Amino acid sequence: xxxxxxxxxxxxxxxxxxxxxxxxxxxxxxxxxxxxxxxxxxxxxxxxxxxxxxxxxxxxxxxxxxxxxxxxxxxxxxxxxxxxxxxxxxxxxxxxxxxxxxxxxxxxxxxxxxxxxxxxxxxxxxxxxxxxxxxxxxxxxxxxxxxxxxxxxxxxxxxxxxxxxxxxxxxxxxxxxxxxxxxxxxxxxxxxxxxxxxxxxxxxxxxxxxxxxxxxxxxxxxxxxxxxxxxxxxxxxxxxxxxxxxxxxxxxxxxxxxxxxxxxxxxxxxxxxxxxxxxxxxxxxxxxxxxxxxxxxxxxxxxxxxxxxxxxxxxxxxxxxxxxxxxxxxxxxxxxxxxxxxxxxxxxxxxxxxxxxxxxxxxxxxxxxxxxxxxxxxxxxxxxxxxxxxxxxxxxxxxxxxxxxxxxxxxxx
Amino acid sequence: xxxxxxxxxxxxxxxxxxxxxxxxxxxxxxxxxxxxxxxxxxxxxxxxxxxxxxxxxxxxxxxxxxxxxxxxxxxxxxxxxxxxxxxxxxxxxxxxxxxxxxxxxxxxxxxxxxxxxxxxxxxxxxxxxxxxxxxxxxxxxxxxxxxxxxxxxxxxxxxxxxxxxxxxxxxxxxxxxxxxxxxxxxxxxxxxxxxxxxxxxxxxxxxxxxxxxxxxxxxxxxxxxxxxxxxxxxxxxxxxxxxxxxxxxxxxxxxxxxxxxxxxxxxxxxxxxxxxxxxxxxxxxxxxxxxxxxxxxxxxxxxxxxxxxxxxxxxxxxxxxxxxxxxxxxxxxxxxxxxxxxxxxxxxxxxxxxxxxxxxxxxxxxxxxxxxxxxxxxxxxxxxxxxxxxxxxxxxxxxxxxxxxxxxxxxxxxxxxxxxxxxxxxxxxxxxxxxxxxxxxxxxxxxxxxxxxxxxxxxxxxxxxxxxxxxxxxxxxxxxxxxxxxxxxxxxxxxxxxxxxxxxx
Numbered sequence: 001x002x003x004x005x006x007x008x009x010x011x012x013x014x015x016x017x018x019x020x021x022x023x024x025x026x027x028x029x030x031x032x033x034x035x036x037x038x039x040x041x042x043x044x045x046x047x048x049x050x051x052x053x054x055x056x057x058x059x060x061x062x063x064x065x066x067x068x069x070x071x072x073x074x075x076x077x078x079x080x081x082x083x084x085x086x087x088x089x090x091x092x093x094x095x096x097x098x099x100x101x102x103x104x105x106x107x108x109x110x111x112x113x114x115x116x117x118x119x120x121x122x123x124x125x126x127x128x129x130x131x132x133x134x135x136x137x138x139x140x141x142x143x144x145x146x147x148x149x150x151x152x153x154x155x156x157x158x159x160x161x162x163x164x165x166x167x168x169x170x171x172x173x174x175x176x177x178x179x180x181x182x183x184x185x186x187x188x189x190x191x192x193x194x195x196x197x198x199x200x201x202x203x204x205x206x207x208x209x210x211x212x213x214x215x216x217x218x219x220x221x222x223x224x225x226x227x228x229x230x231x232x233x234x235x236x237x238x239x240x241x242x243x244x245x246x247x248x249x250x251x252x253x254x255x256x257x258x259x260x261x262x263x264x265x266x267x268x269x270x271x272x273x274x275x276x277x278x279x280x281x282x283x284x285x286x287x288x289x290x291x292x293x294x295x296x297x298x299x300x301x302x303x304x305x306x307x308x309x310x311x312x313x314x315x316x317x318x319x320x321x322x323x324x325x326x327x328x329x330x331x332x333x334x335x336x337x338x339x340x341x342x343x344x345x346x347x348x349x350x351x352x353x354x355x356x357x358x359x360x361x362x363x364x365x366x367x368x369x370x371x372x373x374x375x376x377x378x379x380x381x382x383x384x385x386x387x388x389x390x391x392x393x394x395x396x397x398x399x400x401x402x403x404x405x406x407x408x409x410x411x412x413x
Numbered sequence: 414x415x416x417x418x419x420x421x422x423x424x425x426x427x428x429x430x431x432x433x434x435x436x437x438x439x440x441x442x443x444x445x446x447x448x449x450x451x452x453x454x455x456x457x458x459x460x461x462x463x464x465x466x467x468x469x470x471x472x473x474x475x476x477x478x479x480x481x482x483x484x485x486x487x488x489x490x491x492x493x494x495x496x497x498x499x500x501x502x503x504x505x506x507x508x509x510x511x512x513x514x515x516x517x518x519x520x521x522x523x524x525x526x527x528x529x530x531x532x533x534x535x536x537x538x539x540x541x542x543x544x545x546x547x548x549x550x551x552x553x554x555x556x557x558x559x560x561x562x563x564x565x566x567x568x569x570x571x572x573x574x575x576x577x578x579x580x581x582x583x584x585x586x587x588x589x590x591x592x593x594x595x596x597x598x599x600x601x602x603x604x605x606x607x608x609x610x611x612x613x614x615x616x617x618x619x620x621x622x623x624x625x626x627x628x629x630x631x632x633x634x635x636x637x638x639x640x641x642x643x644x645x646x647x648x649x650x651x652x653x654x655x656x657x658x659x660x661x662x663x664x665x666x667x668x669x670x671x672x673x674x675x676x677x678x679x680x681x682x683x684x685x686x687x688x689x690x691x692x693x694x695x696x697x698x699x700x701x702x703x704x705x706x707x708x709x710x711x712x713x714x715x716x717x718x719x720x721x722x723x724x725x726x727x728x729x730x731x732x733x734x735x736x737x738x739x740x741x742x743x744x745x746x747x748x749x750x751x752x753x754x755x756x757x758x759x760x761x762x763x764x765x766x767x768x769x770x771x772x773x774x775x776x777x778x779x780x781x782x783x784x785x786x787x788x789x790x791x792x793x794x795x796x797x798x799x800x801x802x803x804x805x806x807x808x809x810x811x812x813x814x815x816x817x818x819x820x821x822x823x824x825x826x827x828x829x830x831x832x833x834x835x836x837x838x839x840x841x842x843x844x845x846x847x848x849x850x851x852x853x854x855x856x857x858x859x860x861x862x863x864x865x866x867x868x869x870x871x872x873x874x875x876x877x878x879x880x881x882x883x884x885x886x887x888x889x890x891x892x893x894x895x896x897x898x899x900x901x902x903x904x905x906x907x908x909x910x911x912x913x914x915x916x917x918x
Contacts, residue, residue, distance in 0.1 A: 050764070094658060113798050146611065147628030169628070173612070176646065180615035184625070191796035193712070193809035206621040207592045242810060304795060 009322060010048060012347050013072040019375040020350055021068065021318055022385050027061035028392050029152075029166075030078070033399055035060060037099070042079030042086040044313055046322075047071050055079075055086040074322040077313035081171075097310040099172055102148075102165035102181065105314060106134045109159065110301040113239070116228050121323070123159045123341055126227050131161050132336050133219065134300030137212045138163060139333040141185055145208055146170075150395045152388075153336070155344055157321025157328040162314060166395060168402070175310050182307035184208070187299050195242035198296040200288040213291055216298045224297045225267045232263035243293055246286060249277050317388070320347045329384035330391065345380045353379040434519035436569055437505025437562065438554055440645055441652070445524045454528060455672055456495075461525035462676065464490065464499050465546040472549050473789075473841070473861065483553050503554055507562015530649075531669075532676040534657040538784060544649045548642055555638050563637075572640065576605035577631070585624065589631060592624035596633055605634045614639040693739035695748040701738075703821075704851075705870035707844055707863045708805035709791060710734050712817075716801045721756040726794065727802040728766075730786050732773050737785035737864040742774045787862040788841055806831075806840040806847075823850045 031038035038060070045053045053071075058064040068076075080097035082089070089095040108127060112119050117126040135153060142148045142165060152164040173181070187209065190197040200209065224230045231237055237257055244250040256269040271290065278286045306312050317328050325346035331339045345353075357378035376385050467489045471482050487503060490496045498518035505515075526547070533543035558566065567574065582589070589601050596604075611630045617623045617639050624631045632639065664670045693701070702714040713731040717723050723731060728749075735745065749770060753762050768777055775782030786794075788804065796803040806814065811832055818828045827850035834843035841860045848856040848866060857869050 110798055144627070145625045147626075174647065174650075176650070177612045177615055180611070180619040183619045184621060188798070189796065191798065191800040191803060191808050192716075193801065193805070193813055194796075195810050195813075197798070202594065204591060204594060206594070207588050207624060208621060210591065242812065301798065303797070 009074065009320065009325065009347070010072065012351055013074075013320070014069065015351055015354075016320065016347055017065075017068045017072065019354065020379070020381060022376060022388065023061055023065045023068075025385065025388055025392060026318065027064070029388075029395070032166075032168075032171075033396065037081055040081045040083070040085050040098075042082060042311075042313075043316075044077040044079060045071055045073035046075040046077075047073050055089055057086040059085075073319070076316040076319045078316045079313045080311045100310045100312075102170040102173060102178060103306060103312070103314050104138060104163040104165075104182075104185075105156075105160065105303045105306040106131065106138075106162075106300055107156070107160040107303060110303070114224070114228065114230075114297050116233075116236070121159050125340065125342065126223075128341055129219070129223050129227075130298065130300075131341075132339075133215060133298055135161060135163075135333050135336045136215050137300055138185060140211060140215075141208055144211075145184075146181065149398065150391065151333065152317070152330055152391050153333050154317045154328055154330050155326075155339070155341060156315060157319070157326050157344075158324045159341075162317075162328075164314075164317075168399070175308060178310065179304075179308040182302065182304040185300075186302050186304050187212075187295050188301055195239070196245065196292070196296070198292040198299070200292055203287065205288060205291065209291070209295070212299060213294060216294050220294050220298060221264065221267065224294075225263050229263045230297065231257070231266040231270075232261075236263070237266070240293075243296065244289065246277075249274065249286065252277070318384075327381065327384070329381070330388045331384070332387050332390075350379045350381055430516040430520060431511050434516055434523065435511075436508050436566055437502060437515070437519065438507070438551070438558065438566055439519070439523060440570055440641070440648060441523065441526050442648065444527050445520075449524065451668060454669075457521055457525035458528045458532065458672070458676060460496060460499070460521075461529055463493065464496060465529075465543075465550065468549045468553065469546055473859075483556060486553060504557050505554065505562075506557060506559040508565050509559070509562070529676075530653060530656050531660070531663065532673040534653040534660065540650070540653045543653070544646060547649060548646060551645055552638065552642065555641065567637075570641070570644075572644075574607045574609065574637070574640075576634070577608050581608075582606060585626070585631065588624045588626070592621070593631075593633060594620075594622040596635075601633065606631050607634065607637065609640060613643050615643050691739060692741050692744070693735075695740060695744045698735065698740075698748070701867075704874060705867050707860070707866040708817075708847060709803065710863055710867075712805050712809075713801055717752055721752050724800045724802070726796075726800060728769065729773070730791060730794070730802045732770065733783055733785040734863055734867075736773060736783075738867050742770070742776065745774065746770055785862070785864050788844075788860060791863070792840055804840050804844075806835045806843045811835060818847070818850075821851075823847075 027038065030041055039057060041057060042054070043056045043058070043064070045056060047053065056067070058067065079086070080100040083094070083096050083098050084092055086095075108115075108118075108123050108131070109120060111127065111130050115127045115130065117124050139151060139153070142151060142163075148165050148167045148170055150166040150170075152166055154162045154164065156162055185208075188197045205213075229236065231240055241250055241254060244253060252273055253270050256273055257266050260266045260269055274286070274290060278289075306314065315328060317330050319328050320326070321328065325348060326341075326344045327347065327350070329344055354375055376382055467486055471477055471485050471489075477485055483503065487500055490500050490503070498514070498521055501515065501518045502522055529543060533539045586601075589606065590598055593601055608629050608631055611618045611625055611628055614623070614630045614632055614636070617632060617636060618625055618630055623633075623636070663673075698714065699718075702711050706714060710731060713723060713727050716727075717731070732745065732749070735748070740748065746767065749766060750759070750762055753766060771777035773783045791802075792804040792807055794803045796808050801808075809817070814835065815828050815832060818831065819825070823831075827846070831843045831846045831850070834840075834846060844860040844866070845856050848860065848870065852870060852873050854873060856866065857873070858865055860866055
């Protein structure tokens, strides 16, 4: 992780906002084809010395661009679309959020009780797999169960991922329905004093849970049992045993674990023992124990307050993480398996790339005949901008389709 | 907005009442119009409030089975003659009879509901309380409908649901069987299913009780009530927001203003926004946590002392609690600072946490003096990994819970008794039993608020004078008159403090 990103950030940001930040596409996204929507959007800036500025809004792309270049925000947060322009909010008493993407925030620190490779803000390719699973599970649930289509997935810049559901129907959800979606997707509940955080009572397993398990199961042993060494340490065993609520099975498993040492052996011993016990014992509590365990160890951990609130702020795509220097880049959920958070470009790298490219161009041609190439295309940001543009194309096609449909309806009447 | 006009012109015309009120149940879509006397206005308001309180008390008592709730409410209503028309309303089968007394009851139902909207629109807490109670009342009344009454109600509410075709059902049969919770395979096979937008049945979707696909929920016939509950909830939420905007006009009428404002003050009880006792020095918190804290607060206090940190939600729940018991602002700052700075740079504390304490004490931001959380809110709070707030009885593994109580000196009979209540989900009763085990006497009031628990404990400990009422008026003490703006919130609980610390720019 580059630490120099922090020190000279203020020197690099002018160039970044001047030449790299994709203002045009950014405006295409947040205006959704309607300039008034953009102008009522709240932006918040964190500028130098951690000064925080809330309730900014801009009438158009130019104004936003100018302000970014003037203030050089270390961080940009995006809030809701309000009934009136947020910058005028103090003049009105009935200032209310009216629209907002449905957002999800998954942060690696919430996995500290199940990952052993890193902790806190650190990540590596091993624990990144939790994010891969989280993305796949949420993406399929949001599309299949709720019928949403326009999902923008973004690397948060350091240790997590965000999802912006941008369908019109999603933007218009009220907080109650947002809470409903969030809780539907939240299977892990309970704090420090609750060891067993997943319970599927009754004989049935909801189809959304089944689908999540289909994603988790093939990876579970290699990822959780082996790599994270789930049962290989005493600490791991101490965390695991309380998940078995049935006293007789727990003491059997406890004894079995003494006979084995490796995580995989112990897991195999447990599953074998569980299968026997489940078939003979007819104990209702054992019904979905295996599924409950896998979900607890691998299912996405959501910060659902972010999803529930309409006026919650979330870090904007394409801003620079002030600690890691990395860009918050959009990625395709289909390619999440190939996404490597450790190689996400930093602002330093991008600026080196731009300089290198220009120097090469200059050496070949006269500077006044320099080819007109968009600056981001000279850098490794190019791929991410493409992902973003493809998302925008789909979004705009859908909204065009809707408009045509609407005008057709009008013609008929 | 013409609330004043609307209310002053309610005129009972029996002839047209049947058209206005064709059904025992209604969704309160249109406000009443006509003349009404001030006395009747007041009477109707108080009567409905009484009913809502009875309904609340029945729902809070988790040991009352859900199918016994209606009869329990009815028997309480029968004790009060002035509420006899609510007995009628609660037993209404739909449109069986339209006698004069039926129609009058429906009219009173309609008007009283809208009067309470006026009284309950001013703060989020009040709104939430009112909506929850109205929904509970609605559910009870819905359960009295017969099938004719239900069909008529669907028609009147213009909810023309058509069940999905047999073909469609056949295609998704596997999913319906897998995902429809609480119904046997045969039931699913035989009965009709309805396809509705998931937004209309959030209660069912939230708990994953039905099959959801492409934005539609497939619900069995019996669950149609969920649609009404959702519709009513949204309807009330927007109606209350609308009403609130009209309140300044109404408030120019002194008679109504006093009545409406005193209504919730008189009846929702003390909300502990401002402590009524003497200042509590922070040096005594360790001792108090052992003698008089409910378990949730004791756990957080212990965790704070041991780890010198609490996550955001914990800081809110515990911080507001100690404010409620009488810790002064300056002391609260010192308390949190001393503890947090054992592990944190003082500058970081000033930057990240100080503002939040100010905020809770109404000294910064929107300057609302925040109210300590009650049990309902605490039980419903969302507790994630490594967090320690919420209801201790709900959020603690039974084994750990037993160990903790044992280490606090409770005997094993009491512990097992408490554990029994916890396992059947009766957390507040469990908390009451815990009080009893600690104090050797049952709590003077049912456990509904950690600050009530604390006050009761203190009064029991200082020679058993437990006669402090919960219905004291709080006139003039509340500080929520200001327009509420949405809270600044962030993508990370800890970041929130940073937001708050500079949000006033």
